[in-house]
Amino acid sequence: MGNKSYALVSKMRDPSVRMALANALKDDGRLSYDEILMIVASTYDWGIVTWHEFNDLKTILNEAKTIDQRSKNYINNFLNKLYHDYLANQSKKKAFTLPYTKDHIPKTTNNSRRPGYAMTPQYLTIHSTANPKSYATGERKWLTNPTNNRTASFHLVVDEKEAIECLPLNEVAWHAGDGGKGTGNRKSIGMEICESGDRQKTLENAISLAAKILKDHSWDTTKLKRHYDWTQKICPRILIDSGQRDKQTQTWEWFTKQVATLL
Ligand SMILES: [Zn+2]
Known part of the structure; x- marks a missing residue:
């Protein structure tokens, strides 16, 4: 397999992982158990792999000459898990199942929060609320709360159970x-x-909703923007501020990739 090259290898961000994979691809190459662990960890770091990438990885790991049976077993278990993740992801792709309610604020809402200007949208901008306690229903209510004096609104809000x-x-x-x-x-x-x-x-719901909006408009993920992209505000902070992330792997790049897997 020495003459083959794989897109997957260059995609790995960590140089030591790229080197381990490159070594495995040489005719006399061997992968140590530690290198296998490193490759596996790095694979999960960039999210659920595509079918094409899965096959690349399967080929590389299956054909690599490994040191011992433990490594071989680990590879087999890993490939099975990866395959299951792939199948689970495929079935998730089929339907948008998140409860979705239209509850439009009136055009008479204070502070011109619904100015009624026609828009042909070209992008989907992602925010996070900067409020650790509010849910979608509360965010919707705030838009028509008489004590709200801000000229700020949004089209969609998503939480752990609905949009x-x-x-x-x-x-x-x-x-x-x-x-x-x-x-x-x-x-x-x-x-x-x-x-x-x-x-x-x-986040799972947000990814699903973002994918639905992109699909409804026949857009790809280049249409996906952060609030940050317009004004450099640190928003959506739960994806772009390491101090606000739940998991450090859940970056904007990760989010975009997850959305792409559902398109
Ligand atoms: Zn924002």
């Missing part, structure tokens, strides 16, 4: 902080991720 559409997706909401004529405000759908409750479930 709520607060404004029609073809009207302007004020969420991107880039002004009355800013592309973020005037051309993008704003989606708030709640910071409350079960973070893993919430």
Whole structure:
């Protein structure tokens, strides 16, 4: 297998992992148990692999000359787990099952939170609420709470159990902080991720919702933006601020990749 090259190898961010895989691909190459552990850890670091990448990895690990039976067993177990993850992911792709409610705020809402301006969206902008306690229903209620005096709104909010559409997706909401004529405000759908409750479930729902929005508009993940991309605000902080992440592997890059697996 010495002459073959695999996209998977160059994709590995850690140089020592790339080196271990490159060594394994040589005709006289061997993988140590520690190197196998390192490759496995690194694979999970960038999320669920694609079918193509799974096959690359399977080929590399199956054909690599390993030192002992323990390594061989570990590889087999790992490949089985990877395959199960892949199948689970495939079935998840089939349907959007998250409860989705339309509860639009009226055009008469204070502070022009629903100005009624027509919008042909070109992007989906992701935020997190910066409120560790609020859920989707509470975020929706806040938009029409008489004590709320801010000119700020959003189209979608998602939490551990549901999504709520607060404004029609073809009207302007004020969420991107880039002004009355800013592309973020005037051309993008704003989606708030709640910071409350079960973070893993919430992120799973946010990934599912983002994929649905992209699919509904025939978009790929280049249409996915962070609030940060418009104004450099540290938002969605639960993905881009290491102090706010639940798991350090759950970066913006990770989020984008997870969404891509559902497209
Ligand atoms: Zn934001």
